[in-house]
Amino acid sequence: MADVTTPEIAYEVRGLTKVYGEGAAAVHALRGVDVDVPRGEIVVLLGPSGSGKSTLLNILGGLDRASGGTAQFEGRELTEMSDTDLTRYRRDHVGFVFQFYNLMPSLTAYENVELVTEIARDPMDPGEALRLVGLSERSHHFPAQLSGGEQQRVAIARAIAKQPEVLFCDEPTGALDSTTGRAVLEVLRHVNEELGATVMIVTHAAATAQMADRVIHFADGAIRDVIENKDKRAPSEIEW
Numbered sequence: 176m177a178d179v180t181t182p183e184i185a186y187e188v189r190g191l192t193k194v195y196g197e198g199a200a201a202v203h204a205l206r207g208v209d210v211d212v213p214r215g216e217i218v219v220l221l222g223p224s225g226s227g228k229s230t231l232l233n234i235l236g237g238l239d240r241a242s243g244g245t246a247q248f249e250g251r252e253l254t255e256m257s258d259t260d261l262t263r264y265r266r267d268h269v270g271f272v273f274q275f276y277n278l279m280p281s282l283t284a285y286e287n288v289e290l291v292t293e294i295a296r297d298p299m300d301p302g303e304a305l306r307l308v309g310l311s312e313r314s315h316h317f318p319a320q321l322s323g324g325e326q327q328r329v330a331i332a333r334a335i336a337k338q339p340e341v342l343f344c345d346e347p348t349g350a351l352d353s354t355t356g357r358a359v360l361e362v363l364r365h366v367n368e369e370l371g372a373t374v375m376i377v378t379h380a381a382a383t384a385q386m387a388d389r390v391i392h393f394a395d396g397a398i399r400d401v402i403e404n405k406d407k408r409a410p411s412e413i414e415w
């Protein structure tokens with residue numbers, strides 16, 4: 176039975192700002208962002224280049240720090256955490272997938288995943304992570320022997336192997352053709368359903384919004400609107 180005390184909101188963000196640089200060179204990447212991210216949802220962030228999507232993702236993922244405002248993860252204030260606590264938060268609770276896969280070329284798919292499971296608090300078996308992304312057959316291949324889509328699936332396996340509550344994906348299909356990109360999105364949907372992980376995806380591929388529970392539109396460092404998607408589709412049904 177579900178724990179009734181478990182908060183249903185993964186992230187509660189209020190008045191979040193981020194300024195890079197100072198004085199005349201200052202860039203206001205976030206100008207006061209308010210948003211709630213419910214647990215277990217697929218959330219897609221859309222908006223023009225430079226509108227602040229990655230900045231928000233990086234702050235929520237503990238890779239960067241806000242300049243002002245608050246951001247709570249399940250009731251814990253990220254903006255007030257020490258560097259040590261933020262590192263622990265990153266290690267124990269969140270996984271990242273980027274446009275470029277950042278795999279170790281000298282290690283097999285299995286070993287790339289294992290690298291993370293060796294230091295994780297409650298990891299799944301690397302073989303299980305690779306099975307979840309449909310790559311059991313290629314476990315012992317090196318990155319150079321895998322296609323772009325397969326390499327991205329290894330990167331996803333590596334990110335989910337530590338069983339994160341949240342999976343952050345920044346342009347996960349940016350380097351892939353639409354068919355391969357769709358297969359990678361299918362893996363993300365599978366991860367969301369199988370592990371119950373909240374999945375946040377920054378993308379320029381606006382059609383990705385069709386698979387989201389919630390779509391956040393950014394413009395000029397702020398959220399323009401948040402739309403609940405009542406007609407959520409499987410990636411295989413997305414119209415590009």
Ligand SMILES: Nc1ncnc2c1ncn2[C@@H]1O[C@H](COP(=O)(O)OP(=O)(O)OP(=O)(O)O)[C@@H](O)[C@H]1O
Pocket residue numbers: 195196202203204222223224225226227228229230231377393
């Ligand atoms: N480390 C940094 N130093 C200085 N400015 C930065 C830094 N990171 C981001 N910015 C600036 O902050 C603004 C928001 O950038 P961000 O990467 O969040 O936008 P984005 O919406 O994700 O864009 P894209 O879709 O192109 O990835 C941009 O003007 C960017 O140039």
